[in-house]
Amino acid sequence: MQQQLQPAESTDSLTVEGTVTSDSADKPLPGVSVLVKGTQNGTTTNEDGHFSLTLSTQKEPVLSFSFIGYETEEIAVDGRRTINVVLKKEVEEMEDIVVVGYGSQRKQDLTGSISSVSATDIHKQSVTSAEEALQGQIAGVQVTKNSGAPGGGSTVRIRGTNSIRAGNNPLYVIDGLPIGGGSSPSQNPLSLINPQDIVSIEVLKDASATAIYGARGANGVIMITTKQGDRGDAQVNVEASYGVNRIRNKLDLMDTPQFVALANEAAANDGADPVFVNSPNSYPNTDWQDEVFRSAPRQNYQLSVSGGSEDTRYALSANLLDEEGLLIGSGYQRGSFRINFDKQVSDKFSIGNNLIVSRARYSLVETGGRGLSGIVNGALQIPSVVPVKDDDDNYVFQTDNTIERDNPVASALEKTNTSKQFKGIGNIFATYMLAEGLEVRVSIGGNLSYDKDNFYAPNSTLQGQQNNSLARVTTRQRFRWVNENTLTYNKEFAGLHDLTLLGGFTLEKVSGENLRGASSGFITDAFTYNNLNAGETPNNPSTGASTSTLASYLGRVNYNFDDRYLLTLTGRIDGSSRFGSGNKYGFFPSGALAWRISEETFMEEQDLFNNLKLRLSYGITGNQEIGNYAALTQLGNSQVTLGDRIAVGINPASLGNKDLQWEKTRQYNIGLDVGLINSRLSLTADAYYKKTTDLLLTRRVPRYTGYSQYLDNIGSTENQGFEVSLETQNILKSTFSWSTSINYSMNQNKVLELADDEPMYVGTPISFAGGQSFRILQEGGSLGTFYGYEYGGVYADQQAVDNSETALASTQPGDPYLKDISGPDGEPDGTIDGNDQTIIGNAFPDFTFGFTNNFFYKGFDLSIFIQGSYGNDVLNMNTLRLESTRGYTNQTTDVLNRWTPDNRNTDIPRATRSRNSAAQTAMRAISSRLIEDGSYLRLKNITLGYTFPVNWGQSLGARSVRLYVSGQNLFTATKYSGYDPDVSTYNNLGNLGADYGTYPKAKTYLMGIKLGF
Template identity: 45%
Template structure:
């Protein structure tokens, strides 16, 4: 036995030495990410094994790890998020920082002039995080709101690169003033022009929807408030992040137009109809032999549209320590337009800096410098600003080639006089210049000083400066430049505002059951602007374009202007929390504005809200499936001041006339003085409930609201004897009421696979209550100017009891089929067989304006959005669907291309037009101008409802590699992939009149929407 023991001891010693040789000691420290204090008792385990240890009282640990591989350590601690760290060949691990676990209710959201825990919010506030912004490559920050927030309708009014969107939060409040929300960028209110804001810099976006949340912004809060917070520096390890993506945009949909042979037959048919009964008939433009030889001809849409690339590059530096934190970013974005020679470019530099001077004193800087370039295609060959070159591409004859036999651009349309004389859209797009260059600097500096424990003084100074230069040149060798022999326009607009805000914040938990947060402030903001422009024509050479205006012989009258306005405010808000479950908010703001009359310079905007966290009651403890239940009630008054400057004053403008060879200039009065002019006032109430089940795996937010806007800033007609057409008065009222729902669910959650869903749906009903005693008013922007002599007239109506955006016109009743039918009907309207027939609502035998009725509504029945997010291993997939239901769109393209001008190309549907042998159709005969001379009709009013697969993103996180690259991922994204709709135009989400309240959902050759495919890369160092 002893001999056997002697043999075992050396073997055991050898094994022990071998084991020691295969392990190495690794040491490290674990800290709290919040304050970088050491964390004792943290579990440290080698991934894939049961080998581990825990940190000592100083947060330090020592652990033997195997040699010859690259082990991963897992750090976990109660109340903190678990994290992993790769050891590599190091014997010392870099300090590991654990983040505290927070429930969604403990998340901090930004509110006006402060922050709150989500659990303590009493108003209706929605939040979008940086992660959600990063899911979708976008050109503008406001695009991220589309379909993702209940109660918020976002419409892409212009799909041109750099084009605007229209945002309505809980409906349309106003008739003659702005309905867009107030944007606040890093605390700077009025920070619009979102084209210059880089979306990759965004940390979070908060949307304040009800009056209790927006009243802190007083006279500018009636349309809701969007708070944009950019990324700040984080203490700890310095990081470098790089992102790049590139992609291509293609046309989503096209109009099916006549080809060359079909259009020639149509022109012959029009001439045949026009020659009936004519004493001097024109010959037919084409013989049958010529028609047979034409074939397909030119597809001008294909010629003017192109696949367009887009790309984005972002480089950012983030880090700092307990005293100084920084975030520095550089961005370049380049998007071609799908119309030739259009596009948008943006370059930005952002520096956000936070500096702690002492325990009581700190400073912060949020700053950005940006430059943008818009290449526009908004003017057509007639010089009009609607439709642009696309209007010409739809109108011009497909028989005309782009270039002649010598390779030169064909000058204009043919054959005259059978067609409208329009220019070559390809020549216009390629040879003209229409650029807008904007430079912007946005700076906001704040100092914070703790006067007493819990009492902080914050002083802010900000500046927003924007300068825009317009540069236009139309050469003499294109159709539009023929009359002026070349024309140039140069102009500059400068806008800037400075801001000073002074706030005192008292934030203390008084005892175990009482907490108080009080904010009081005094702010000043002043806005300035000036502009200058001049035009020159009759150039003897096109060589220098607009770079030397002296080459133009004819200098037109220059224009210039200057304006300023100011806003002074003081406000206060009290948040009181009792027993952690009774929450009270009281707000008051007073605004004084130079825009309003001398008798009403100041407006006052109070609000109050109460929230009851029922879930914290003792009797709720037994309901384990219910994890949150909060009831919210709120009421408040907010204002709207979005009118032009000086409307309350008696203004004068320059006017002149020719006297012989001289031009005499003088002043003429422009408007009537109104010293009583004041803010619109919106009183709003809100009832909301927040529910969560199964440890917050299911959460529901529901709100019902009612808003009434009174003292509308309404343009009211004045008697002709005054010498003025109208005046701004405080008169009339509008109401909005609706309900909103948001549902968030965690459907599956495991280490390898997770699936979550976010759904929102909103219903809003808008109604005009009063129009200064009028029952109805005909409106509709300047639609009649689109079709000179067409009789189109105004397309919409404001009527008591009806919503804003009600289309007003005639009801289509088929086509007249025979002379006998016309004779027997008793109609007094001059018509022919094949002409459209309209309902004679008053039965007088004539179609007159009194036969019009409300034929559709632009306001939708409801809007919604659904996002599904999936993760499997290193893969992630996001699918976003957006929808609008129950809205109508006025398709003025069909109005013109089916039966408007008889001398322009037509839709393919017109091939099936009425003839004596083809009567089973709704398309009028060739040459019929009845629809055009009557006005809008419900057969060109289409259902604009749609369901859109808005965004699909598939990403893959690459395994960690090397010491330099800390993270890496790749992704592909498809946008506007599929749209299910009955709308026949380019896109149902359209408004050619932008944010015009009185001409909603009108499609007149709007820039086509695109389907986009993107591939991107993200790297972290």
């Protein structure tokens, strides 16, 4: 802070004026709040950063200067007339300080690849979960929203996918406490955090940054820092927002006249009587999408209080979120509370704590085909001729031709399908300065989760009728405690050498239990799921328990010579209970060098580069995310009926492997950081290569051993890619500013080695697709490849049938066929079988990108965020039902272009209810007809806000007032025919990129207000 002061004569009143500027850009700051402390007397700086304020001199006035993103300054007037102030950028905005594992560093001292998202970027998006704020914001981080359901989880991948059977989720660290990963609503550790409480998110990407977390660092690390208190008077902030979620687009499905024509045409082509004999207008014309989807309100409320004294700081917040889903009956409510506290007990000793607790309730949770996916599929597939209810006000179910489908409206409104979750995370810590530069820190923390899922299907639903009502209750509880002990030494020598040493020891234990009970045959719906004993047919209960431990030793050396040459050496030893007795411990080292070229003497005469740094790193990290007892021989149970009783037997279930060890990822990284024209342009670029070895895969053994396979360390994969981030300050004027940030990422994935050199076939087999897996993993290929047949189209005429070697005697023009490619050199061999399957697509994109523009004009601010993906394919399994042309389920309007004698130039088969085996195989197979281009360009977020002048806020008794409007997912450009191209119905590697009845994502219109007191 700089001040220019001039003495003034002593009077009862005094007019003070001056200019407020920024220390980072040496420019005037308009809109700065200038307030006489302890009063409501104040003003704001004009477009030139100038202010003028008349005040009383009787109480020794103190002026408080505050501005978003800058440190608040308090200055005693002391009779002076002119006060010029330079405000400093807030450290909390993480522009200068970056959180790393077990500490923090100046951004200019980083040697590893670490990217940040600031609180400003997070709050602009009005997201409900922290991982949503990462999508498109950071190069090298791909976030896929698995479902548009409120509170739904996301899949997060940092620099590609490494593992086949072990986990690929990053490690999450919240306020220094590692809490694991997960992406389902019940596992996602970020679902308990209100994004408005977050100060910054750091993503640790290369081995130099992640090796400090050893066996859990292979998939990257995401570090969340929540708001801390600050010294000064208590500040109260209130925020409220209200919005509406609306469906982004509906699928074009047949109406009743179109469906009646299709069904009757299918019957006629089979020589059968018409299905519908009356006029199409005499049947219902139900739009099932309109019946199950709605405009849904969303409201969010936040209250926070922070402040402190010279030796004590505190920050408290409470949040309430209530979001109804697009799908009737679905919703998400979350209440959370956070308290962060720290106290400087003495010059050497300090203590503190961080605590977050959250309570959430999900309505209509994902439960496979009978959950949200089942309801969405029902709305798509039930023909419009089926009404929601009959004349007696009873729900109508589709039961045609062995098809039994629950009424989606009944499923959504009549079934109870909820999940209640309680989560808590917190730690207490103490630091003590043993000597100058030598500090010890001890922390004890933990996170607890308790989930209870309740399900009840009454007789008003088809599922309830089939079971005479069905009830199910599932509970899960999980507790993790962590003890971390670190010793940090920092010393500067001779003004040239800066050395920081870190050493530590940590202990961790995770335990979990689950219980599931179910019953059916209820004579009344009065008890729902609350009295399983009331069911006539109880199901066998199931229980489970597991535990794992981790003991670790860690160390890091940071050396800085003359702010030019930087060295980081890191090592961690992890001992895990999850691995074999011969491989309990693993060592994970890394090293990194950086050269700040801009600090060299030969750069002194130039003024183009204010920052130019080259980074190199190499290291090894591990992946321990497998089952807790995978290394052990496990027992299982089986049941057999002997006479009139059930006998239970205990039998070996899996073969152990005492030599089982970690998956290891070796990563090389080269990076370049560039700042031009006083950081008006900042660029960061990284190229990397990762090789993961010792993959945890199954190896076959002879069946006479009593087993068929066991888990072993075999196989390897690689990921290599390039990332670039660019930030520009395009216009910096006192009244108008415009900044831009762009990020671009590309990653290439390859399988290098598999067990016994044999391909692996993965992906959930689909019953109506013949149980065919749709992904193949083979050496030289990608983990994202789709595997199936090449769809040939339809036989245009009889000549095409006669010329086909694979057509059957019953084949007719208009029937579909698959390409015969299994002969020599891809030539036909006259047979369609499994050998004709091939690579038909890839779920991984060629590249992803994000593009943000921020504008500021006087009190107005505007943010526009565009995000996209290019080159990824989507397996649209909805097509198997919606383009079957059989007349049993509803169809897309594309089927209007089906084959007829007068419309032969098409690839959509003729209408028929019965097909020969070849045609049936072609329609049910996983084939290229299901593969669609999933590339998209999306207007992800646009926010317009206005911050009122201080004197306007004072009339409300407020320190600051801001109004804003926001829109999310307003526009998406894509060729994909489904609800959304950013989709992954099944959250696992084998089913990545598949879409089957996925809950659509909403476009959101929202407005809100922020008040500061």
